[in-house]
Amino acid sequence: MEHPENDSQYIGLTVNEGVAQPPITNPYLVRRRRKPLPTVGEMVEGILRGDVTMLSRAVTLVESLAPDHQQLAQEVIEKCLPYSGNSRRIGITGVPGAGKSTSIDVFGLHVLRDGGRLAVLAIDPSSERTRGSILGDKTRMEKLSTHPGAFIRPSPSAGSLGGVARKTRETIVLCEAAGYNNIFVETVGVGQSETAVHSMVDFFLLIQLAGTGDELQGIKRGIMEMADGIVINKADGDNVDRARLAQAQFRSALRLFPPTASGWSPEVLTYSGYFELGIPEVWDMIDRYFDFVIGNGYFERRRREQARYWMYETIDEKLRSRFYNDPEIASMLTDREAAVLDNRQSSFIAARDVLEYYFRNRM
Numbered sequence: 001m002e003h004p005e006n007d008s009q010y011i012g013l014t015v016n017e018g019v020a021q022p023p024i025t026n027p028y029l030v031r032r033r034r035k036p037l038p039t040v041g042e043m044v045e046g047i048l049r050g051d052v053t054m055l056s057r058a059v060t061l062v063e064s065l066a067p068d069h070q071q072l073a074q075e076v077i078e079k080c081l082p083y084s085g086n087s088r089r090i091g092i093t094g095v096p097g098a099g100k101s102t103s104i105d106v107f108g109l110h111v112l113r114d115g116g117r118l119a120v121l122a123i124d125p126s127s128e129r130t131r132g133s134i135l136g137d138k139t140r141m142e143k144l145s146t147h148p149g150a151f152i153r154p155s156p157s158a159g160s161l162g163g164v165a166r167k168t169r170e171t172i173v174l175c176e177a178a179g180y181n182n183i184f185v186e187t188v189g190v191g192q193s194e195t196a197v198h199s200m201v202d203f204f205l206l207i208q209l210a211g212t213g214d215e216l217q218g219i220k221r222g223i224m225e226m227a228d229g230i231v232i233n234k235a236d237g238d239n240v241d242r243a244r245l246a247q248a249q250f251r252s253a254l255r256l257f258p259p260t261a262s263g264w265s266p267e268v269l270t271y272s273g274y275f276e277l278g279i280p281e282v283w284d285m286i287d288r289y290f291d292f293v294i295g296n297g298y299f300e301r302r303r304r305e306q307a308r309y310w311m312y313e314t315i316d317e318k319l320r321s322r323f324y325n326d327p328e329i330a331s332m333l334t335d336r337e338a339a340v341l342d343n344r345q346s347s348f349i350a351a352r353d354v355l356e357y358y359f360r361n362r363m
């Protein structure tokens with residue numbers, strides 16, 4: 001095309017023929033290819049060898065939403081199952097700020113003082129963030145995170161509590177097969193997640209703080225009833241007396257509770273995670289608990305109960321997610337919901353119709 005600027009009258013500017021565009025990406029950049037997935041056999045072999053990289057990859061598969069990953073994960077879990085079970089599973093809960101991370105850091109070092117391995121897992125269904133979420137974040141456990149015997153894994157990313165909890169439960173199997181003989185499962189003490197944690201651990205530790213007013217206010221009775229031990233943190237400096245007072249209050253409150261299924265009487269201790277005071281005493285209590293429940297057979301019984309619980313939990317969760325993730329069902333539900341809200345249809349008829357459609361066409 002003729003450009004007016006190329007006229008000899010026009011000085012100072014010429015338009016040249018176009019040149020080839022340089023590539024917009026850096027030609028020297030070597031694209032890294034994703035490492036191919038190891039086979040089930042390789043993963044199982046790696047895990048049993050205690051290979052942390054392999055363990056992490058398998059846990060990532062457990063957490064993945066992709067159906068083929070889930071399939072692989074299930075095969076790995078199945079093969080690891082015979083090598084699992086040989087650990088102490090300890091649940092740790094407390095409200096945000098109770099000192100869970102600080103405490104897990106020192107409890108962890110205490111547990112690892114004579115060797116062994118410790119996996120710290122978390123259940124935090126409320127977390128909006130995914131990776132490196134509030135719970136399990138390595139930076140919160142400074143000393144443990146550099147310890148060669150510790151494996152710290154953040155909570156599976158947000159989802160239904162049942163789903164998040166099941167993944168953690170499956171991760172426990174993998175960690176145990178990899179030789180982790182101590183498992184901590186951490187959760188925020190607000191909401192339903194304690195029940196989920198309680199159903200996968202042998203000992204449930206509740207971290208409390210000495211408050212200002214009535215100590216027992218606002219503490220959910222259900223959580224206290226699940227606890228095998230209550231520990232009052234931050235018993236240091238001028239807080240010691242208040243912590244002792246809280247201890248006495250908790251002790252008398254526990255006396256009003258019905259006897260526990262294990263026959264163990266939950267104990268109440270004070271300690272300071274930050275100043276590392278009273279840590280051996282807390283652990284001595286936990287040791288005594290394990291001796292007690294292994295001795296009276298409750299340990300085995302509870303684990304079997306838990307296995308049954310997880311079978312039904314898994315069935316419930318799978319049925320529910322299949323159902324609600326079905327696009328046709330989803331649109332049917334939208335219609336029926338509107339009908340129910342407008343009083344055009346009763347909730348029971350609406351539910352029956354949708355379910356019948358599902359059973360007829362999808363089962």
Ligand code: GDP
Nearest residue numbers: 095096097098099100101102234272273274275
């Ligand atoms: P989390 O939210 O339950 O994980 O609690 P953190 O471990 O993050 O602790 C919350 C705050 O309490 C931090 O500022 C800690 O330094 C502080 N803290 C934790 N343990 C103690 C303790 O034993 N004594 C005192 N005085 N402060 C503590």
